[in-house]
Amino acid sequence: MKMTRRLFCAGLASAPFARPAFAQDMPLLTAMDATVQLAPVSYPATPVWSYDGTIPGPVIRAAQGSRLERRLLNALKVPTSVHWHGIRIDNAMDGVAGLTQDAVPPGKSFDYALDLPDAGTYWYHAHTNSMEQVARGLSGALIIEEATPPDVDRDEVLMIDDWLLDPDTGLFVDDFAAPMTRSHGGQIGNLVGVNGRYDYRLPARQNERLRLRLINSANAQIFGLKLEGLTGWTVALDGMPLAAPEPVTDTLVLAPAQRMDLIVDVTAEEGETAGLLFAAADDTWRVLAEVSVEGRAASVPRGAPQPLPRNPRMEVVGVDAAPVLDMPLQGGAMRGMEGATFDGQKMGWQELVQNGQFWALAGQVGMGKTPFATLSRGETARIRMTNDTIFPHAMHLHGMHFRARKEDGALGPMRDTVLVMPNETTEIAFVADNPGKWLLHCHMLGHAASGMTNWIMVT
Ligand SMILES: [Cu+2]
Numbered sequence: 001m002k003m004t005r006r007l008f009c010a011g012l013a014s015a016p017f018a019r020p021a022f023a024q025d026m027p028l029l030t031a032m033d034a035t036v037q038l039a040p041v042s043y044p045a046t047p048v049w050s051y052d053g054t055i056p057g058p059v060i061r062a063a064q065g066s067r068l069e070r071r072l073l074n075a076l077k078v079p080t081s082v083h084w085h086g087i088r089i090d091n092a093m094d095g096v097a098g099l100t101q102d103a104v105p106p107g108k109s110f111d112y113a114l115d116l117p118d119a120g121t122y123w124y125h126a127h128t129n130s131m132e133q134v135a136r137g138l139s140g141a142l143i144i145e146e147a148t149p150p151d152v153d154r155d156e157v158l159m160i161d162d163w164l165l166d167p168d169t170g171l172f173v174d175d176f177a178a179p180m181t182r183s184h185g186g187q188i189g190n191l192v193g194v195n196g197r198y199d200y201r202l203p204a205r206q207n208e209r210l211r212l213r214l215i216n217s218a219n220a221q222i223f224g225l226k227l228e229g230l231t232g233w234t235v236a237l238d239g240m241p242l243a244a245p246e247p248v249t250d251t252l253v254l255a256p257a258q259r260m261d262l263i264v265d266v267t268a269e270e271g272e273t274a275g276l277l278f279a280a281a282d283d284t285w286r287v288l289a290e291v292s293v294e295g296r297a298a299s300v301p302r303g304a305p306q307p308l309p310r311n312p313r314m315e316v317v318g319v320d321a322a323p324v325l326d327m328p329l330q331g332g333a334m335r336g337m338e339g340a341t342f343d344g345q346k347m348g349w350q351e352l353v354q355n356g357q358f359w360a361l362a363g364q365v366g367m368g369k370t371p372f373a374t375l376s377r378g379e380t381a382r383i384r385m386t387n388d389t390i391f392p393h394a395m396h397l398h399g400m401h402f403r404a405r406k407e408d409g410a411l412g413p414m415r416d417t418v419l420v421m422p423n424e425t426t427e428i429a430f431v432a433d434n435p436g437k438w439l440l441h442c443h444m445l446g447h448a449a450s451g452m453t454n455w456i457m458v459t
Helices: 002-013 349-354
Strands: 028-036 046-051 060-063 067-074 082-085 109-115 120-126 139-145 154-163 191-194 201-206 209-216 223-228 230-237 240-247 252-254 259-266 275-279 285-296 324-331 339-342 345-348 359-361 373-375 379-387 393-397 402-405 411-415 417-420 425-432 436-442 453-458
Touching (some): 082 109, 120 259, 139 209, 201 259, 223 230, 223 285, 230 411, 339 349, 359 436, 393 425, 417 425
Parallel strands (some): 028 067, 324 379, 373 453
Antiparallel strands (some): 028 046, 082 120, 223 252, 230 240, 339 345, 393 436, 402 425
């Protein structure tokens, strides 16, 4: 509480407005300016937008089945709101400015209170002008703990991000809205890091067992990852437990907003290189998080782990009989589209470009007045997303998790964000069991801001 109050005051000191009134007992989450050393120390520090003064924001841990309360206090000079990504949440708490709430003006607050039905790895981030606000640092991990956690020695959160910094000034390169990046793959940083550090290091002992909770909080970068000196199993995707742990044998792909829980045994000898590597743009593998091995925890590794306990409501039933709704993903550089509806008007490609819009979902650019689909509560629905663009898109559904349905009818793991590759079709199936207005959008945030955002209604 003392810490929270101190940060609260620090936030106010830098903000040009009067002290807002706030009631006592709800813990604060303060969106505030801060300065953080993201680049190596020989470079200048970076002014950021943060939660509670740190990049990433504080790790919020809560028990499955509990209720989480945070009072967002906006000490920034811009309006903001918080989205609790992947939580099957009460619609009013979803944090989407312009759909589920008004953005919180500077100096004002908003009380978030959410039930936490599912255990797993989630995250929270700004959902007002998120293309800029998330890039400037407004995100943090949200960890919902199982009543009976898996048998591991340590539980570590690795929030993977990239930052586009001017090396001379340390400032973020301020072209979040640049048409060039928004119409292409989105904004990719020139510095990659974990938990706010480009040189993240995790000390460990040989044969120690770690749970690694990977979160991709980057604006647009798809990370190809591999383990070195570690033997691992994937045990959950986007918070949701897999039916059986899957041995990590190949490159892991983590698209923006996706999460992946790994259980790893440290198999490297003391002094050997170990850690999480990522595929850099020049096709070399680079260390993302170094695991430095000192000493030994056990004489042998433990062998395959047990699956995590299931979450409730993980079945998607009645899929084969469910109607299929077509949602082509359209637009972007090099391919474009003939035209689409923006702001209630039919526009051709050139006119859309002049309006700073490059993408559409099923012929609709951005949120229209009417939803893409209206579903009855409890209904099973299928949405077939055909990627007619030459870029990958990480499609995220709010409020509910889905399973990808393969052509033979088999259902994939339950998750909330799926990567749809160019010229591919991904069909998602879900039970519309959560009433409200829910976004379905690309999590390449520049794409979302220039057309790739739609919504569905569950009544
Ligand atoms: Cu996209």
